Amino acid sequence: MSFEITDQRLDPDALKNALTxxxxxxxxxxxxxxxxxxxxxxxxxxxxxxxxxLANKEGQQIFEEAAExxxxxxxxxxxxxxxxxxxxxxxxxxxxxxxxxxxFDACRYIIDELKQRVPIWKKEHYRSGPSGWINSVTGSASxxxxxxx
Amino acid sequence: xxxVTAQYFAVFREQAxxxxxxxxxxxxxxxxxxxxxxxxxxFADSMARCKVAINEELAAWTASLTEGxxxxxxxxxxxx
Numbered sequence: 001m002s003f004e005i006t007d008q009r010l011d012p013d014a015l016k017n018a019l020t021x022x023x024x025x026x027x028x029x030x031x032x033x034x035x036x037x038x039x040x041x042x043x044x045x046x047x048x049x050x051x052x053x054l055a056n057k058e059g060q061q062i063f064e065e066a067a068e069x070x071x072x073x074x075x076x077x078x079x080x081x082x083x084x085x086x087x088x089x090x091x092x093x094x095x096x097x098x099x100x101x102x103x104f105d106a107c108r109y110i111i112d113e114l115k116q117r118v119p120i121w122k123k124e125h126y127r128s129g130p131s132g133w134i135n136s137v138t139g140s141a142s143x144x145x146x147x148x149x
Numbered sequence: 150x151x152x153v154t155a156q157y158f159a160v161f162r163e164q165a166x167x168x169x170x171x172x173x174x175x176x177x178x179x180x181x182x183x184x185x186x187x188x189x190x191x192f193a194d195s196m197a198r199c200k201v202a203i204n205e206e207l208a209a210w211t212a213s214l215t216e217g218x219x220x221x222x223x224x225x226x227x228x229x
Contacts (some may be wrong), residue, residue, distance in 0.1 A: 032229045048228070049159050052222065054202055079228055091229045111229065119200065120228030121159030133160040134227040135194075 001067050003059030003077040005052045010089040019090035019096040021073040026103040029094035030111050034084045048081045050120040062113045068104035150180040154219045161224050180210040186228040
């Protein structure tokens, strides 16, 4: 069980391979990608900032909570920081377990908690010029909508 | 009065126009200090949605401040 903030490109295949266990009957992973639009604006890139020491600590805490709640065999997470282009993977969470129900539930729990609790911030760069910090509560710099990603 | 260091992140850093500042303050809690700096820098986010850390540990807004503390102000998080 581990979580890390990284400024390196995420490699979902390599991360997934690390979940392999002989007792595992299910693997569920989630990839958050940078998309080209947000709230009607054309997005050209995203910039992520974190307070790495506390982000790593809070992220680790979430994985430990998941290990207590769910019967997991393995679980890992990574979150990129820095400037990301359209299509790049910003966050990756993967778990393996004996059965699929636990794997789906645990993966969902972890990504939802990461988005709510870990000190990471996201700035959208728009084709129209200005940029905006995204607010996780409103989901947008300007209006109510689903949180990106 | 005590001397503390305040650090700002993301939108707070941009609104304040700086990442770190040294303050001499009459604030006795993290909450008092947030009220003071948010008024000066124009931070609009309510405390309930922000987080504070003191000396690299997440803290409650009611936590007491002491001489030399480093206080980190985090705007609402938005990972993923």
